Amino acid sequence: MDYKALGLKTGLEIHIQLNTQRKLFCHCPPVLRDDEPHFRVERRLHISVSELGAVDPAVVWEVRKRRKYIYEGYRDTTCLVELDEEPPHLPDEEALVTAVAVAKMFNAKLFDEIYVMRKTVVDGSNVSGFQRTMLIAYGGRAKILGYDIGVETIALEEDAARKISEEGKAMVYRLDRLGIPLIEIATEPMAYTPQEVEEVAWIIGYSVKITGRAKRGVGTVRQDVNVSIAGGAKTEIKGVPDLSLIPKVIEYEAVRQVNLLKIAEELKRRGVGRVELSVADVTAAFANTKSRLVRKVLDSGGRVLALKTPGFQKLLGFEIQPGRRFGSELADYVRAWTELGGLLHSDELPGYGITAEEVREVANRLGVESFILLMGVEESELLEAAQVVVERLNMAPKGVPEETRAANPDGTTRFLRPRPGAARMYPETDLPPVKITFEIMKRAEEVAKINLDAKFKELISLGLSKDLALQLIKSPHLEKFEEYLDKFISVPPQLIASILLNISKALAREGVEIDGAKIESVLDALNRRVITKEAVEEILRNMRPGESAEEVARRLGLVRLPYEEVKKIVEEVSRQTAKEKIIGEVMRRYRGRVDIEDVKRALAEIAS
Incomplete structure (x- = not known):
């Protein structure tokens, strides 16, 4: 599709759970549980008008379903705040520091005072009928890894309750996730291709993760995508489960809007009113x-x-x-x-x-x-x-209705509810404004130093190629890489990265199971100069359970030859082989047993 001709505009809302010691508005631990809940509470939610007398259309939609909501909780890890029976506590300061740091990463404009707001949500995922959210900053712009990313808003909010099941008109939610600090980063509309939008989503998410202050694992990051084309309408697609699905979701939504416009045109031609x-x-x-x-x-x-x-x-x-x-x-x-x-x-x-x-x-x-x-x-x-x-x-002759839709596993989407209006946000009356103090700013500045561009430059300075550095940053192995870098100081950084990314992946395709213990054993043997880098793949391929890399090397005859012996081999080969072919011949004869750097050193010494 010619996305430029279509006038494709895409926006992202990235939601990232923060790794804090407590929830955002109470002191309960932010842990998810699968054991039997201690209690169940039943509620129904009702419409209430805003201070201006308006009612949000999304609220009307949800209330008309006449649903009953059942909330499950635990006496030791959930409290009366989650049940909306106790006023919220002051916001968690660590979460606030992280949000300010992220605002600094994207050069966003911070507010001097942060006001806690109530955002009306009556789908049952919030016991009170609203979600507490704080607008931290706005109007950010940053160039990261070649992308110009405009950020409209950065907010800190509480995560919603976790949906467990649906029993007819009764929805069952668990309170363990409700209140976990969540940072929301909303971008400006972008004219990038769907594939480029996926890259931007990854950059935003990883910019927070790289600080070490974000939770990791399934469900800790959620992406919403806003899509529109010329003549169409802004459509919010909730809960895209995986980054790799973003391009397909955008493409299919653009196709949907094109086809809805075709239907509208045909209805007009037929005179359908x-x-x-x-x-x-x-x-x-x-x-x-x-x-x-x-x-x-x-x-x-x-x-x-x-x-x-x-x-x-x-x-x-x-x-x-x-x-x-x-x-x-x-x-x-x-x-x-x-x-x-x-x-x-x-x-x-x-x-x-x-x-x-x-x-x-x-x-x-x-x-x-x-x-x-x-x-x-x-x-x-x-x-x-x-x-x-x-x-x-009756919406069809008008073209594309503004909707909130949900992503299907195949990238198509389905209707969820009407898009919310402007009458869903009002001040939280139980909490005072929060001042951004000098202390918070100072701590945030330290966190903000750990950013994606800085990490990318650091990896290149270690000798990694740009492709390998980017591949490492995008992988789940960056933390292990840094740990191994400190632990095995004699192993070249590019070799550690190659083992974690390329060699392990190639062996996995062969059906060889590679775990952290095997990799550590190989790196230890490399660090002690027991094996060569040329032998790494063969040793990993043949490593038995409980066997060390050194034991495998001895079993396979792949123990690294000492330098003195390598020098004698080079001297012997050089008498029989043309100069430009010496290295290749030595490596061929003693594959996996000699290190190429030893061969080069020996040649240099012989020549001098």
């Missing part, structure tokens, strides 16, 4: 159906309603993303609003066991060729689903 809510009970048309899908509903005492969709023939089945059609968008809305599993539409029928004759009978009863079938037991659910579908159909 507003779709009215017009449904008919067509259960009788399926009295003798062989469709298992329909039969299951009917046998449960359910009904089949048909909704007229005049002017939408061949558009309900129009593909908007790989494997997803416009009808899939409508089904997402039904699943989000109601307990129904989705819908069937006329563009995909006959199918699912529904015959052509049954389709004709439904069309005749409705008087239109284009329709949607809704099936269920509760009449109120069916009628609400029909209303939701009509609302979405």
Whole structure:
């Protein structure tokens, strides 16, 4: 796709859990637990208006679902703050120092005083119905590894409760994650390609991780991606689970918006205006159906309603993303609003066991060729689903609706809820403003010195190539590399990096299991000059459980020859071989047993 011609704009919101001793607004430890919870509390959330009398559309959406929320907690690691039965404590200072340090990394403008705000969230993930957040800085810009990254805002906020299960209209959350400090970095809109956006996301996340103040592991970093094209709309895609999925998510969202604009254009060409809510009970048309899908509903005492969709023939089945059609968008809305599993539409029928004759009978009863079938037991659910579908159909002639969507594992997306409005943020009345003191600034400046560009230059100064340095920074092995650098001072840094990254990876492809103990044993043998770097791969390949690198070298005959012996070998080979071929011949004859540096040294001494 020509993203420049499309006017593709992408923004990132990177959320990173901080590695602190306590939660952000209480003194509970920030630990996740899988043992049986000590208690369960049941709550329901309700709408409340802002100080200006407005109600956020995302709030209305969630409350209309009429859900019940069950919260699980532990007496020794969760407290009354998480249960919203006690006022919040003052923010954790270590988390605040980290947030200020990150602001400095991106040259963002800091606020003198930080105000804790309440951000309305009523999907159950926050017991109180809001998330506490603090805007730390704004308007940042930094050039890192060749990318010009503009940062709109940097915020420090509490993480949400952890969703455990969904039981009908009851959602079960665990309070262990609620309150863990979370830094949110939101970028300016970028015109980079999807692949470049992935790189930027990695740079932002790693800039925080490299300080050693971020949690590590699955689920500690979450990415949201905002995507729009010219003529489309800003769409927020929540919870992209992996950096490598970002390019596909952006590409597929751009495709979706292009295709929704095509549908809008076609509807205008057809003169389709507003779709009215017009449904008919067509259960009788399926009295003798062989469709298992329909039969299951009917046998449960359910009904089949048909909704007229005049002017939408061949558009309900129009593909908007790989494997997803416009009808899939409508089904997402039904699943989000109601307990129904989705819908069937006329563009995909006959199918699912529904015959052509049954389709004709439904069309005749409705008087239109284009329709949607809704099936269920509760009449109120069916009628609400029909209303939701009509609302979405009436957005179609306008093009792309502003939505919050969720990422699917294949990179496609599904509707989650409407985009929030401006009426969801208001001051936290239980906490005073927090001053950014000189002491906090001083500590933050020390943390900010540990940045990605500085680390990259440091690795190159050690003799690593730019590619190997970047590869090491991007890998999970950087901490081990630095540990081994201090421990095995006689081993060249580039060799340590190569063993961690390239040799281990090559052997893993062969099915050879390489762990830290094996690598340490090899590095120790190299450090003691027992083996050569040429023998490393063969020794790792043949290392048995519990066997040291030195033992393997003796078993395979790969013990490093002493320099005096190497010199004699070089003298002998030099009498029989052309000068330019001496090194190659020695290495060929004594592969893995002689070090090339010893060979070069011997040649230099002989020549002098």
